Amino acid sequence: MPNLLVVDSSPRFEQSVSRALTASFVDKWKATHPDGTVTHRDLPRSNIPFVDTAWIGGAFTPYEDHSTEHSAAIRISDDLIAELKNADHILIGTPMHNFSISALLKAYLDQIVRSGVTVSQSYEGMLKNKSATAIIATGGDFGPDAPYASANTASSYLRQVLGFVGITDLTIVLAGKTLAIDAGKTSLAEYVSEHDAELSNAATGRSTLLAA
Numbered sequence: 001m002p003n004l005l006v007v008d009s010s011p012r013f014e015q016s017v018s019r020a021l022t023a024s025f026v027d028k029w030k031a032t033h034p035d036g037t038v039t040h041r042d043l044p045r046s047n048i049p050f051v052d053t054a055w056i057g058g059a060f061t062p063y064e065d066h067s068t069e070h071s072a073a074i075r076i077s078d079d080l081i082a083e084l085k086n087a088d089h090i091l092i093g094t095p096m097h098n099f100s101i102s103a104l105l106k107a108y109l110d111q112i113v114r115s116g117v118t119v120s121q122s123y124e125g126m127l128k129n130k131s132a133t134a135i136i137a138t139g140g141d142f143g144p145d146a147p148y149a150s151a152n153t154a155s156s157y158l159r160q161v162l163g164f165v166g167i168t169d170l171t172i173v174l175a176g177k178t179l180a181i182d183a184g185k186t187s188l189a190e191y192v193s194e195h196d197a198e199l200s201n202a203a204t205g206r207s208t209l210l211a212a
């Protein structure tokens with residue numbers, strides 16, 4: 001029974017383009033995986049802490065040597081990693097914020113990259129046999145021919161960090177020009193339907209020629 005883990009990070013909820021696109025992906029994935037299960041990790045509602053000294057102590061000392069502070073700090077990381085290990089496909093939705101991913105998603109990724117748990121001591125990714133789709137909603141245009149394409153650090157960062165933990169099978173859906181929705185030039189529903197083919201390809205695992 002395949003499990004889809006959906007990690008949403010936009011703080012805009014109903015207005016969010018990335019959330020509307022992940023929801024459409026989930027519908028398509030369910031249609032092709034009728035026996036599948038979906039787990040939703042909603043980052044703005046998850047209270048994910050930043051890495052601090054207690055967390056670092058917990059991450060880099062054996063469990064048997066943990067202080068009360070280490071155990072408390074590392075618990076959420078253990079829980080998030082268990083959730084991730086249980087997933088066959090990981091769907092990430094993120095806004096572009098200042099040319100990168102959302103800060104909440106960065107905080108989440110900092111929790112799930114763990115030496116000896118998701119990355120081996122010899123820097124080999126330990127999360128095997130998983131695939132992922134990342135949907136990045138951007139106000140501007142960062143497509144391959146756009147003049148500012150190289151300013152998009154979100155795509156390369158996600159490919160790097162997910163590959164580091166072993167998730168190298170990554171499809172990136174770069175959902176650009178969302179400002180057209182805010183400007184009233186198109187509707188959210190219309191925008192989402194324009195991405196139907198890309199989302200179907202990603203949800204059904206077909207190869208795509210998407211810009212990343």
Ligand SMILES: Cc1cc2nc3c(=O)[nH]c(=O)nc-3n(C[C@H](O)[C@H](O)[C@H](O)COP(=O)(O)O)c2cc1C
Pocket residue numbers: 010011012015016017018019094095096097098099100137138139140141178179
């Ligand atoms: C704080 C902030 C920073 C942003 N930075 C960028 C940016 O660097 N490049 C860009 O094209 N759009 C930027 N935007 C626009 C968002 O990427 C756009 O609204 C996108 O649809 C957000 O995703 P969401 O609708 O899922 O929240 C920014 C928006 C906010 C609120």
